[in-house]
Amino acid sequence: MLKLDSSVRRVTSMGKGVTIWFTGLSGAGKSTISAIVAQKLQALGRNVEVLDGDEVRLNLSAGLSFSKADRDTNVRRIGYVCRLLSRNGVIAISAAISPYRSTREELRTNISDFLEIFIDCPLGVCIDRDVKGLYARALKGEIPAFTGVSDPYEPPLNPDLTIHTDSETKEASAERVVQLLYERGYL
Template identity: 50%
Template sequence: MSSEKGFVLWFTGLPGAGKTTLAERIKTIFTEKGMKVEILDGDEIRKGLSRDLGFSKEDREKHNERVIFVAKLLSRNGVVTLVPLISPYREVRAEARKEISDFVEVYVRCPLDVLIKRDPKGLYKKALAGEINNLTGLQDPYEEPISPEMIIDSNTETVEESVSSIMSYLKSRGLTNH
């Protein structure tokens, strides 16, 4: 049984930037160490807890507030809580920081032209074709973090490099021994 405590790693960034990829890799590391881990993925939560919500500013805020609430409960009970969530609004992320005692904001950054080429879910293609009209970064706003704990440049770093810099940061903060 580990004596380490819970915390929240909050991955913010544009669609396709690498939030889910990194959360899943970090989950594997902590699971292998015997820690309790949960991923609160924005996409998954939209299929359940937030299935009544759309993509207006108000709904995006409500969706994010629900995630904050759950992340707070999990992390204060010792769970390593990984939150890959676009979370486009600065004010909502500030609220997460205020509510959650051990909060680490990771800005997963990538230039738009690279994201349009990457397009893992085909969303940019749809937005550019006019089939959707609310894609964050192209049509809806994304407010970049001003002073996140970490910035990951997924355009220039490999997934391995990004994962190891996140783990080093957590170690330096005393949030893990691994």
């Protein structure tokens, strides 16, 4: 697909779009890894959009609670935007906890080019990394239905890639995602 870049009056190749869906506990490294991947892809000349879970909650899903139904609605909204972007040649990156396996599988079914990346990080490491103090508050019972503490997180059964951010650098993790894109024909 070709795109006219009106600012410099040239035509650039966009390439094939794909949705990269990062899932994992709060503090696992989803936002960090997705930002590095986005920078690497932009350096390769690709159009990339990152939909960070916290940002989307503020702008697209304001007013939703953290009930299972509202969490699923939030994930479906992110998935809808990713589907629109990726079908138009953009690499759409979602960095959202998306705790429920069935909702992620629904997205995989509805988005033709979909890669699920499991950011697998032990709960104890996520707690240690927690700069916002959310886990401490959840463990005290101050935050009800907190994923990984008082609400479940269902890890993917067959992710396209599993990243262990407790045992590899963020740069190495991001490079593994880029390599997967090459292997699957998106780059």
